[in-house]
Amino acid sequence: MATDPANVRAGTRQHIPSPEDVIEGSSDEARSAENLMESYLGRARDIDAARMLGYVSVGLGLAALLAPRSVGRLTGLQEHAGLLRFIGGRELASAAGLLTQRDKAPWLWSRVAGDAMDLALLGTALRPSNPGRNRAMGTIAAVAALSAVDIAASVRETSRRSERLPRAKAQAEPLVEHSITVGRSPQECYAFWRDVTNHPKFSRMLESVTPIDDRRSHWVLKPSGGSKVEWDSEITVDKPGEKLAWHSVGGSPVTHAGVVQFEAAPGGRGTIMRVMMHYRAPAGRLAAGLAKLMGKDPNRQVREDLRRFKSLLETGEIPTTRGQPSGRRSLLGRLMPDGRKSNELSAGENV
Amino acid sequence: MRANCWNGVNDLRVENVPDPKILNPRDAIIRITSTAICGSDLHLYNGYIPTMMKGDILGHEFMGEVVEVGSGVTNLKPGDRVVNPFPIACGGCFFCKSTEFSLCENSNPNAWMAEKLWGHSPAGLFGYSHMLGGYAGGQAEYARIPFADVGPIKVPEHLSDDQVLFLSDVFPTGYMAAEACNIKPGDTVAVWGCGPVGLFALASATILGAERVIAIDRLPERLRKAREHCKAETLNYEEVDVLEALKEMTGGRGPDACIDAVGLEAHGHGFFATYDKVKQSLRMQTDRPTVLREAILACRNGGTLSIPGVYGGFLDKVPFGAVVNKALTIKTGQTHVQRYLRPLLDLIEQGRIDPSFIISHHMSLEDAPLGFEMFRDKQDECTKIVLKPGMPSIRRGGQESRKAGDGGDSGTLH
Numbered sequence: 117m118a119t120d121p122a123n124v125r126a127g128t129r130q131h132i133p134s135p136e137d138v139i140e141g142s143s144d145e146a147r148s149a150e151n152l153m154e155s156y157l158g159r160a161r162d163i164d165a166a167r168m169l170g171y172v173s174v175g176l177g178l179a180a181l182l183a184p185r186s187v188g189r190l191t192g193l194q195e196h197a198g199l200l201r202f203i204g205g206r207e208l209a210s211a212a213g214l215l216t217q218r219d220k221a222p223w224l225w226s227r228v229a230g231d232a233m234d235l236a237l238l239g240t241a242l243r244p245s246n247p248g249r250n251r252a253m254g255t256i257a258a259v260a261a262l263s264a265v266d267i268a269a270s271v272r273e274t275s276r277r278s279e280r281l282p283r284a285k286a287q288a289e290p291l292v293e294h295s296i297t298v299g300r301s302p303q304e305c306y307a308f309w310r311d312v313t314n315h316p317k318f319s320r321m322l323e324s325v326t327p328i329d330d331r332r333s334h335w336v337l338k339p340s341g342g343s344k345v346e347w348d349s350e351i352t353v354d355k356p357g358e359k360l361a362w363h364s365v366g367g368s369p370v371t372h373a374g375v376v377q378f379e380a381a382p383g384g385r386g387t388i389m390r391v392m393m394h395y396r397a398p399a400g401r402l403a404a405g406l407a408k409l410m411g412k413d414p415n416r417q418v419r420e421d422l423r424r425f426k427s428l429l430e431t432g433e434i435p436t437t438r439g440q441p442s443g444r445r446s447l448l449g450r451l452m453p454d455g456r457k458s459n460e461l462s463a464g465e466n467v
Numbered sequence: 468m469r470a471n472c473w474n475g476v477n478d479l480r481v482e483n484v485p486d487p488k489i490l491n492p493r494d495a496i497i498r499i500t501s502t503a504i505c506g507s508d509l510h511l512y513n514g515y516i517p518t519m520m521k522g523d524i525l526g527h528e529f530m531g532e533v534v535e536v537g538s539g540v541t542n543l544k545p546g547d548r549v550v551n552p553f554p555i556a557c558g559g560c561f562f563c564k565s566t567e568f569s570l571c572e573n574s575n576p577n578a579w580m581a582e583k584l585w586g587h588s589p590a591g592l593f594g595y596s597h598m599l600g601g602y603a604g605g606q607a608e609y610a611r612i613p614f615a616d617v618g619p620i621k622v623p624e625h626l627s628d629d630q631v632l633f634l635s636d637v638f639p640t641g642y643m644a645a646e647a648c649n650i651k652p653g654d655t656v657a658v659w660g661c662g663p664v665g666l667f668a669l670a671s672a673t674i675l676g677a678e679r680v681i682a683i684d685r686l687p688e689r690l691r692k693a694r695e696h697c698k699a700e701t702l703n704y705e706e707v708d709v710l711e712a713l714k715e716m717t718g719g720r721g722p723d724a725c726i727d728a729v730g731l732e733a734h735g736h737g738f739f740a741t742y743d744k745v746k747q748s749l750r751m752q753t754d755r756p757t758v759l760r761e762a763i764l765a766c767r768n769g770g771t772l773s774i775p776g777v778y779g780g781f782l783d784k785v786p787f788g789a790v791v792n793k794a795l796t797i798k799t800g801q802t803h804v805q806r807y808l809r810p811l812l813d814l815i816e817q818g819r820i821d822p823s824f825i826i827s828h829h830m831s832l833e834d835a836p837l838g839f840e841m842f843r844d845k846q847d848e849c850t851k852i853v854l855k856p857g858m859p860s861i862r863r864g865g866q867e868s869r870k871a872g873d874g875g876d877s878g879t880l881h
Binding site: 167171297299385386416419420423426427430431432433434435436437438439440441442443444 | 468470472474480482484485486487488490491492493520521522523524539555557558559560561564572573574575576578579591600601602603607611613614749
């Protein structure tokens with residue numbers, strides 16, 4: 117189908133998804149799909165030391181809990197059957213944490229603490245009067261080796277966690293950058309972007325953009341967090357087929373600036389577009405609304421907007437599943453005993 | 468309408484759902500006349516493909532009659548009888564233009580999810596998880612087809628549903644796998660797995676000029692189909708050591724090309740099969756690469772390893788050293804079905820192959836959950852189930868599912 121911008125404008129207005137849709141469907145579904153994805157990736161990540169140690173804990177825990185006497189004989193701790201039962205319980209608690217919790221760091225450290233306890237206990241078993249003294253020595257060596265693994269895993273997991281935290285905080289003033297290859301000429305890409313009224317078609321954050329004059333326009337974000345976020349924007353650099361830059365002007369509390377470059381891709385493969393954008397709002401409700409629109413990952417918003425820009429230019433439409441059927445049930449449907457009542461407001465229906 | 472919905476691992480239900488609507492200008496709606504259960508649907512059924520959600524409609528092998536088209540579709544009209552390819556492709560992006568339709572850049576609205584797992588996203592697929600688009604599938608009475616001006620192919624009235632249905636997936640998939648082997652005169656091609664894709668790979672390798680094709684499976688009825696319909700020699704891996712046997716059969720050199728038509732739920736036997744099962748159930752690896760390992764070791768030096776079997780995630784203990792030192796070529800990918808529709812339909816029309824030989828059962832759409840169970844457990848010599856919307860259900864006291872005539876007729880390749 118032709119991708120004459122006029123066609124695009126006429127044909128796709130009603131298909132523009134709403135901003136809370138990170139994936140197609142309601143935001144609840146988006147979250148659950150995201151969680152599914154995370155757990156799948158987590159499962160596959162580098163054979164997962166935490167999970168391995170979890171299984172070690174299950175083994176040790178069950179042995180100590182169910183057969184404390186045999187374990188005692190084997191380890192040189194035959195006088196401490198009661199304590200061994202306790203140790204078994206502790207191991208199982210660590211195992212439960214390691215195998216079921218998403219944040220593994222505290223559970224890994226619980227194993228390190230357990231190792232320290234065990235080593236202290238084994239130290240007491242080294243006294244000459246203990247007949248299992250030699251076995252206790254062997255056990256100390258084994259526990260020490262396992263402690264090294266535990267400590268290494270704990271340190272790594274903790275540093276991983278601290279890497280995650282600051283990233284989550286840094287969302288107040290995102291500067292986002294992204295590029296994409298579009299199978300149209302730089303001139304066509306430039307022209308579609310330059311007509312600011314096209315932006316709400318591919319950007320999920322925007323409610324509307326209204327031209328004021330040739331260089332200035334009024335931008336309104338989708339309502340979010342209770343306050344209306346809007347500003348006037350002015351084009352500062354305008355090189356047809358090459359580059360566009362703009363920034364917000366006038367009394368708006370929101371500052372927004374951006375630049376997009378259009379570059380012919382090698383071998384006649386269309387246009388490489390590089391976009392850089394910056395949003396900033398004073399602390400308070402405006403900032404909260406903006407943050408909500410940008411989501412956890414502002415990069416992703418821009419990336420998805422660019423993807424939709426590409427789809428519009430290459431195919432004349434934006435791929436969607438919003439409004440397609442599914443067997444997802446409403447609360448009422450779930451209560452029906454035969455589970456056969458489907459939900460009219462299912463899947464992506466806009467509710 | 469009625470549709471077969473995924474409700475969790477091993478939990479499918481045929482339910483009432485809303486009818487599909489035109490959502491984009493290039494959409495079409497078809498009324499489905501035949502829809503099949505694919506071996507790759509079993510990976511969803513058994514829970515090995517991530518990002519499924521309760522209520523998702525399954526099915527990606529289907530055909531039917533166009534009932535409605537969007538304003539952007541000019542090549543189809545209501546009443547046309549079409550077969551639909553399982554990947555969704557826009558026809559206009561970099562990959563579509565080079566006929567790599569299953570890599571379409573514009574058809575997966577959830578591309579970011581696939582990018583997280585694989586670096587880049589392939590095309591959206593019908594009924595195959597949210598990571599691959601979240602599109603409602605075709606085990607239903609109706610389906611919405613995006614980019615309908617690119618995908619579906621019109622089929623002539625004189626060919627039955629059973630003869631053309633498999634153009635949607637398994638026939639092109641087997642064909643592309645064989646084509647990837649770059650078969651030369653005198654070549655021997657070994658195929659692991661004699662499910663529908665394996666059988667079509669065998670048949671296609673013969674059509675493409677292989678001197679010998681060798682089929683490997685454990686189910687006698689499937690090996691029989693390979694012998695009778697694909698002119699294959701057969702090996703039952705429960706009876707012989709496959710590596711030894713292949714060496715013996717090829718004068719010590721090994722097959723020129725090996726095709727893994729099994730994928731991530733290989734059965735196998737012996738130490739590594741058990742090791743994989745344990746690791747997969749402990750969720751420490753996602754896929755069981757039993758067949759892949761064997762095919763790598765079996766393949767001759769400088770040979771081709773073609774992998775139509777589906778893998779989803781991460782594989783363990785793959786002898787990659789053998790791949791490098793034996794200078795193997797690996798070819799794989801979801802099938803670029805749109806590329807093969809016309810040439811393969813021509814083969815069917817010329818009578819050079821009748822794809823309906825893989826069918827073992829016809830059942831009502833209502834009995835889809837039962838069909839999945841039978842297919843998973845290989846009950847009743849189940850090789851391929853075609854579901855028919857509107858056919859009376861067994862459970863409602865209707866007629867029995869029809870088992871396809873399995874006569875040793877004159878063979879399928881002509």
